Amino acid sequence: DSGVTQTPKHLITATGQRVTLRCSPRSGDLSVYWYQQSLDQGLQFLIQYYNGEERAKGNILERFSAQQFPDLHSELNLSSLELGDSALYFCASSVDGRAQNRGRRDYGYTFGSGTRLTVV
Amino acid sequence: AQSVTQLGSHVSVSEGALVLLRCNYSSSVPPYLFWYVQYPNQGLQLLLKYTTGATLVKGINGFEAEFKKSETSFHLTKPSAHMSDAAEYFCAVSESGSSNTGKLIFGQGTTLQVKP
Numbered sequence: 138d139s140g141v142t143q144t145p146k147h148l149i150t151a152t153g154q155r156v157t158l159r160c161s162p163r164s165g166d167l168s169v170y171w172y173q174q175s176l177d178q179g180l181q182f183l184i185q186y187y188n189g190e191e192r193a194k195g196n197i198l199e200r201f202s203a204q205q206f207p208d209l210h211s212e213l214n215l216s217s218l219e220l221g222d223s224a225l226y227f228c229a230s231s232v233d234g235r236a237q238n239r240g241r242r243d244y245g246y247t248f249g250s251g252t253r254l255t256v257v
Numbered sequence: 258a259q260s261v262t263q264l265g266s267h268v269s270v271s272e273g274a275l276v277l278l279r280c281n282y283s284s285s286v287p288p289y290l291f292w293y294v295q296y297p298n299q300g301l302q303l304l305l306k307y308t309t310g311a312t313l314v315k316g317i318n319g320f321e322a323e324f325k326k327s328e329t330s331f332h333l334t335k336p337s338a339h340m341s342d343a344a345e346y347f348c349a350v351s352e353s354g355s356s357n358t359g360k361l362i363f364g365q366g367t368t369l370q371v372k373p
Contacts, residue, residue: 168359179363181363185358229301246359
């Protein structure tokens with residue numbers, strides 16, 4: 138158990154629908170990152186939140202949005218789903234929004250086990 | 258902009274043979290470099306990382322990697338492959354200094370097959 142919890146683990150939905158993926162970061166971590174892993178695009182950074190604020194944005198579609206709540210959990214909302222949105226969505230967390238955390242032994246950050254989204 | 262290139266989407270070795278997975282990066286600032294492993298139907302596990310200091314870094318499960326700035330490379334090696342090493346391996350880069358947001362840019366991944 139990495140300490141980063143993602144729910145649900147699997148999700149099957151139809152095209153045009155909207156889904157919400159949830160991520161609870163490791164205890165004490167302030168920053169959450171979302172990644173999409175698909176066969177054709179590989180692992181792509183989507184968006185980062187730090188203590189409730191958006192900090193960095195990657196290749197995130199306009200149909201997708203995210204937020205981080207006061208309790209630091211984060212949700213990734215995917216709307217108007219298309220077949221091509223089928224992918225593994227990973228969440229990661231880190232203490233201070235950096236890849237290298239001074240003073241911590243576990244540098245880098247921690248990934249959750251992912252949510253597998255299938256759009257049919 | 259940063260980028261990572263992993264040479265060879267599939268690498269096959271015999272059990273006991275040397276494992277060499279290649280990674281080249283592009284970064285305008287000193288990079289932080291990472292190798293992650295992904296077993297089937299699982300998340301990403303950190304194998305090792307380079308941030309500063311010694312350029313030869315050792316990770317878990319007998320893996321190591323060497324940061325070569327002149328070659329912009331961070332190749333992953335293991336002297337003797339084990340069947341349990343079969344997985345997908347990802348090289349990743351992150352920016353250091355004031356640009357450090359922790360965002361990781363990943364390579365396309367290399368699938369390692371280990372033959373008995």
